[in-house]
Amino acid sequence: MMKFNRRNVLVLGGAAAALPLVGGRALAQDGPLKVGFMYIGTINDNGWNYAHNQGRIYLEEQLGDAVETTYVENVPEGPDSERVLRELAQSGHKLIFATSFGYGDYVLKVAQQFPDVKFEHATGYQRSDNVATYNARFYEGRAVCGTIAGHMSKTGKGGYIGSFPIPEVVMGINAFALAARKVNPDFTMTPVYISTWNDPAREADAARAMVDQGIDIIAQHTDGPAALQVAEERGIVGGFGQGADMSAFAPNAQLTSIIDNWGPHYVEAAQAVIDGTWTSGDRWPGLKEGEVQIGAYNEKIPEDVVAAAEAVKNGQIDGSLHIFTGPINDHTGAERVAAGETMTDEQLLTMDWYVEGVIPPA
Structure with missing residues (x-):
């Protein structure tokens, strides 16, 4: 696994870039909804992370200019994930998807510091007012x-x-x-x-x-x-x-x-944030859905x-x-x-x- 390095793991709008380190207050949300994705591996793994990134692309295709997405690759399940989550929240992302099981404790910790940001944790089980969980059967x-x-x-x-x-x-x-x-x-x-x-x-x-x-x-x-x-x-x-x-x-x-x-869920969640109807909960659909x-x-x-x-x-x-x-x-x-x-x-x-x-x- 690649060691976390902002220079080569953050991708914004298709080009490598670093998240700005800003103060403890989240930036005001103007224009499109900023949606962040945090991946444990690379989008080119042809498996888990690839599938989540295809969902991100689907989100952009379906909601167009209503959303702006960021993804961060190769984030280990440890303190680095807390830093990435905090930087995404500080840079104006109002919906953040953490897509690996071991991110859970860090999601809850950062979510407490940014109550106006919605977090969703894939395969997780811990929730709060602004933290939801989602999985697949x-x-x-x-x-x-x-x-x-x-x-x-x-x-x-x-x-x-x-x-x-x-x-x-x-x-x-x-x-x-x-x-x-x-x-x-x-x-x-x-x-x-x-x-x-x-x-x-x-x-x-x-x-x-x-x-x-x-x-x-x-x-x-x-x-x-x-x-x-x-x-x-x-x-x-x-x-x-x-x-x-x-x-x-x-x-x-x-x-x-x-x-x-994953795409339909990402669209549904983002639209709910835009509409002001997002609520915390757990979802576990499978073949039927x-x-x-x-x-x-x-x-x-x-x-x-x-x-x-x-x-x-x-x-x-x-x-x-x-x-x-x-x-x-x-x-x-x-x-x-x-x-x-x-x-x-x-x-x-x-x-x-x-x-x-x-x-x-x-």
């Missing part, structure tokens, strides 16, 4: 991918490269495993955490180690295409794009992709497998299927969800256990 996409994996894996072994063992990631691992085991009850899932959202070398090393262990299908909850590139090189069954279509990097290995469609989308299926996937994947996707859209409906046992065999019961959102958002078939990290 990525686990619904994992269920589609897991269905494909269950059908296509020749070894019955899947791997999952995760960033950190937070509920959002654990939830994705479990959804993938549950879906795969509905097809192949002997399917196993091996997660590995690399303690970062974006480190191509570590992602690639983890993927190579998985292939060496007989794993022939790999999923990920990290930001770039490195794992897919390894799948392409090693000729295994494949993997899945995360956050965006990554087929350009692995045309044979990408089986499909989970695409994050179009915030989570499934990309094109690789031509090598048999028609019956595509049909099975589509059935899982459409079942989640029409409400006839919820991947976290029991009976569900944990990895020790103990029942966690009784037959016919469906886990609540609160239970999902605090998930810290693995389902049957997942081999926990040592």
Whole structure:
């Protein structure tokens, strides 16, 4: 990850520039609504940050001269994020999107100092009068991918490269495993955490180690295409794009992709600020609302497998299927969800256990 440096991470209107360091009082808001975006990685990661930036571009396209956007790349989850948030607020941005989980404490701290600025924290859980949270039901996409994996894996072994063992990631691992085991009850899932959202070398090393262990299908909850590139090189069954279509990097290995469609929410939030109707809250849409989308299926996937994947996707859209409906046992065999019961959102958002078939990290 690039070290924070204003000279090369702040981009305003398409050109590199530095935020002016001003006093403790926010500048008056005249003209268009100034909207700031803070990214943990680069917009060229072809995944998470790319998808958020596509949402920013969509915002500009939809609201035109009513908004002016700024984005800051490569901001680590630490004190640097607090400085960037404060500088965005001080330079007249009245709506700021912080797009990584670890920014949460800093968002709350800066928001207290700028009560007239609206902050939105992606994947967060802490809110206040001027701090909202937003997320997407990525686990619904994992269920589609897991269905494909269950059908296509020749070894019955899947791997999952995760960033950190937070509920959002654990939830994705479990959804993938549950879906795969509905097809192949002997399917196993091996997660590995690399303690970062974006480190191509570590992602690639983890993927190579998985292939060496007989794993022939790999999923990920990290930001770039490195794992897919390894799948392409090693000729295994494949993997899945995360956050965006990554087929350009692995045309044979990408089986499909989970695409994050943030643009409509960014338009809705900005318009609410302009109209004076913005309120704090939490939103968690998924496939039904179009915030989570499934990309094109690789031509090598048999028609019956595509049909099975589509059935899982459409079942989640029409409400006839919820991947976290029991009976569900944990990895020790103990029942966690009784037959016919469906886990609540609160239970999902605090998930810290693995389902049957997942081999926990040592």
